[in-house]
Amino acid sequence: MDTHNEQDQFAASGIAGRFRSFLPVVVDIETGGLNASTDAVLQLAAVIVRMDEDNRIFPAGTYSTHVEPFDGANIDPKSLELNRIDPNHPLRMAKPEAEALQHIFLPIRREIRETGCTRAILVGHNSWFDLCFLNAAVARTGIRRNPFHPFSSFDTATLGGLAFGQTVLARAVKACGSSWDGREAHSAIYDAEKTAELFCAIVNRWDQLNGFPEYTALV
Numbered sequence: 001m002d003t004h005n006e007q008d009q010f011a012a013s014g015i016a017g018r019f020r021s022f023l024p025v026v027v028d029i030e031t032g033g034l035n036a037s038t039d040a041v042l043q044l045a046a047v048i049v050r051m052d053e054d055n056r057i058f059p060a061g062t063y064s065t066h067v068e069p070f071d072g073a074n075i076d077p078k079s080l081e082l083n084r085i086d087p088n089h090p091l092r093m094a095k096p097e098a099e100a101l102q103h104i105f106l107p108i109r110r111e112i113r114e115t116g117c118t119r120a121i122l123v124g125h126n127s128w129f130d131l132c133f134l135n136a137a138v139a140r141t142g143i144r145r146n147p148f149h150p151f152s153s154f155d156t157a158t159l160g161g162l163a164f165g166q167t168v169l170a171r172a173v174k175a176c177g178s179s180w181d182g183r184e185a186h187s188a189i190y191d192a193e194k195t196a197e198l199f200c201a202i203v204n205r206w207d208q209l210n211g212f213p214e215y216t217a218l219v
Contacts, residue, residue, distance in 0.1 A: 015051040015115055018203075018213065022121040023112050024049045024154060026059070026199060028192035029130045030083045032075030036132040039076065040069035041097060042085050045188035046104050047196040048111050049123075055212050056204050059196040064189045065103050066094035070140055083186045098141035108147045120147045125160075125169045125195045127153035156198050163202045169195065176201035 015023060026047040033039030045064035051057050069075060069087055086092070095103060108120050124130040131153050138146045160172030169191065170180045178197045184190040207213075 015049070015057065016117045018051065018055070018057070018207075019117075019121065021116075021118040022149065022152075023108070023115055023117040023119070024057075024123045024199065025108055025111075025120045025148070026123040026192050026196040027127075027130045027134065028124065028188045028195060029133045030085060030186065030188045031133055032069065032073060032079050032087075034076075034079075034129075035074070036129075036136040038074045039079075039133075040073035040087070041067045041100075041133055041137050042069065042075075042083070042087060042094075043067060043188040044100055044104055045192040046108065047192045048108065049196060049200065050111075050115075055207065057200045059193060059200060061107070062189060062193055063104050063107055064192075065100045066092045067100040068094045068096050070097050070137075097137055098143060101137060101141060101143055105143070105145070105147055109145070112147055119149055121149050121152055121154060123154040123156065123195065123199050125156045125191070125198075127155040127157075154199065156195050156202070159202050160198060163205065169198070173198050 026049065028045050029041055030043035031039050031041055043064070043066050045062060047059050048061045049057050050060035075087060112118070112120060122131050122134065134148065135150060156172065157167045161167045164172055164175035166172040166175045170182065170185065173180045173194050176198050178194065178201070180194065
């Protein structure tokens with residue numbers, strides 16, 4: 001039995017075939033500042049993307065959690081003004097950083113297995129920011145089974161600029177035909193779900209105009 005051929009045939013169909021065996025997962029992280037090494041992760045949300053029978057991708061599920069600041073973490077009051085998070089709120093139900101990451105990673109690992117993908121690839125608006133904070137949290141907690149590619153990502157700021165001439169998330173979301181509520185912005189869940197809508201709209205529009213890409217197996 002040629003297992004490589006079977007894997008290639010599996011990957012050639014569905015979302016694994018569309019993104020070269022990567023599973024796009026939209027991530028938004030709300031933080032206590034801009035420095036991934038020193039500033040706290042406060043809220044984490046991830047949206048898993050799936051593909052329907054017509055080869056159109058869509059947001060399929062959101063996973064989120066509040067996060068306890070790690071010991072010695074910096075929290076800039078200006079960041080809290082923006083994201084409106086109170087780290088000490090008694091009803092926040094925040095998880096320790098390692099537990100929060102596993103809460104998000106578990107369904108992503110399951111989706112990777114079920115779709116025949118090899119690993120997840122982070123989709124974010126200014127994705128380098130979220131990927132840096134995610135990698136820093138993984139390093140701090142010593143988690144070994146990080147499902148995300150360590151340096152590759154899809155940036156919807158770049159894609160939004162290409163597709164709609166808009167790099168600001170709110171403007172790009174409106175340009176793709178979705179709604180935007182500024183009162184909900186800077187919540188990890190809201191921003192992740194809106195970024196997912198934007199990413200799916202861009203990919204689906206591209207595929208509609210250019211056809212579904214042909215999968216080429218890795219050698």
